[in-house]
Amino acid sequence: MQQPIHGAIDYAELQQRGLVASQIDDFSSNVNPLGTPSFIREALATVDLAHYPDRQSLALRAALAKRHCCELEQLLIGNGSNELIHLIARALLQPNDPVLLIEPTFGEYAYASSLAGAQLLRYQATSETGFAIDIVACCHLIKQHRPRLVWLCNPNNPTGSYLDAEAIAQLQAACTTVQAYLVLDLAYADLVVGDWGLGIGDWGLGESNSSRRQDGRESGNGGRLTSPQLPAPDNHHQIIYLYSLTKSYALAGLRLGYVVAEQAVIARLQRWQPQWSVNSLAQAAGLAICQHPHWLAQQLEQWWIWSEQLRQGLSQLSLKVLPSCLPFFLVEVANAQQTRSALLNHACLVRDCSSFGLPQFVRIAPRQPAANQRLLNAWRSLC
Known part of the structure; x- marks a missing residue:
């Protein structure tokens, strides 16, 4: 059995595409967008x-x-x-x-x-x-x-x-x-x-x-x-x-x-x-x-607010956003692999869920508002 595919930045892939990691907005990892305390x-x-x-x-x-x-x-x-x-x-x-x-x-x-x-x-x-x-x-x-x-x-x-x-x-x-x-x-x-x-x-x-x-x-x-x-x-x-x-x-x-x-x-x-x-x-x-x-309890509401804002923005692009009990969520697309590749060309990395057996979904984990807006702009350009 091959090793599982995970989210996060693949540095070899970025090198092949001529991209720099510091320029990428990573929506593929379910990590706190507030950063390390x-x-x-x-x-x-x-x-x-x-x-x-x-x-x-x-x-x-x-x-x-x-x-x-x-x-x-x-x-x-x-x-x-x-x-x-x-x-x-x-x-x-x-x-x-x-x-x-x-x-x-x-x-x-x-x-x-x-x-x-x-x-x-x-x-x-x-x-x-x-x-x-x-x-x-x-x-x-x-x-x-x-x-x-x-x-x-x-x-x-x-x-x-x-x-x-x-x-x-x-x-x-x-x-x-x-x-x-x-x-x-x-x-x-x-x-x-x-x-x-x-x-x-x-x-x-x-x-x-x-x-x-x-x-x-x-x-x-x-x-x-x-x-x-x-x-x-x-x-x-x-x-x-x-x-x-x-x-x-x-x-x-x-x-x-x-x-x-x-x-x-x-x-x-x-x-x-x-x-x-x-x-x-x-x-x-x-x-x-x-x-x-108590730190996480004090910060989590902001994380959820950014998540809700991003969900609403994607829904306004006529994308189907699935309900989730977590700040990250699935978005239905025609082809997850192609969507991930197209968005990465705009320096936005999302999680292709084909490895989960869900080739028609990408997973989105919210970042802070400026990065979230860049994702919405990039996705709008694909529509």
Whole structure:
């Protein structure tokens, strides 16, 4: 299986086209358009690069364990969630183990599972149903095929669809019945607001402090999709929670993620992780985030406002913009590959979703207003 295709700038491609990365407006990466917080940059400036990093990330694990009300041994830091996805596959899968993918979704789940020799089973949501997931059908597949892992990105990339807590509980129950692990990727859970049943990510301390956004949706600083306070292990048996700090805090160039799971699972993952996998800069960034737990909640409304403005602008160009519970969204086009190429000629990079099995869609992640206007101007020139 070939490596997955991802968004973000391909520097070799730009070189072939005679383009310069600094001139490109990147709408293909779901990264906070507000940029890296100043408190993280200040923390990075204090790091002594002459010393090896803490190979166990003890300080950061302790800070996150406190946030999640779990034991230190239930938490593992990784070099981005991508490394952790591969660690999960390597540590928990044997050749020919069945794995269920709830698609369309992030390509690394299938790739990591294939490298471990797993047999891939696929549940495919479709645009005709708004990418809604049939939980009954998924549970039937789990009970019929008895997979070792079930991969679920929720809220989902790239579709922006969302399963509520009741649906997650049904999947968990089905997985527990057949001793499968439900890998619940919550990379984007902090970004959902209002009508979709989630509050702005404020590290979810069980509070709810809702307010009205300008577009009428509710926002607030309470809770994630699942509470980040990890309940007793017997209530969450067979679930592996996967978190990313890359998108929310604009750390794509640094890489930082973590897993919360039962101690036995974490111990197995640790045996596969290379020494010094998480560098000192990433650990310092994570500690700074823990010391500023309300920053994202305070900034997220602006992110959503820019997203709504861009959605409206694209709709005014007679483009079909799909509903999404996230600031990024899909736009229907005649040919995603051609649309991406044409817009890149105007220094605007969008995500061709052909690799997700969606060749008629591109994914758009908002940037700041000036860049968003350049995208609208470029797209208008194609109409």
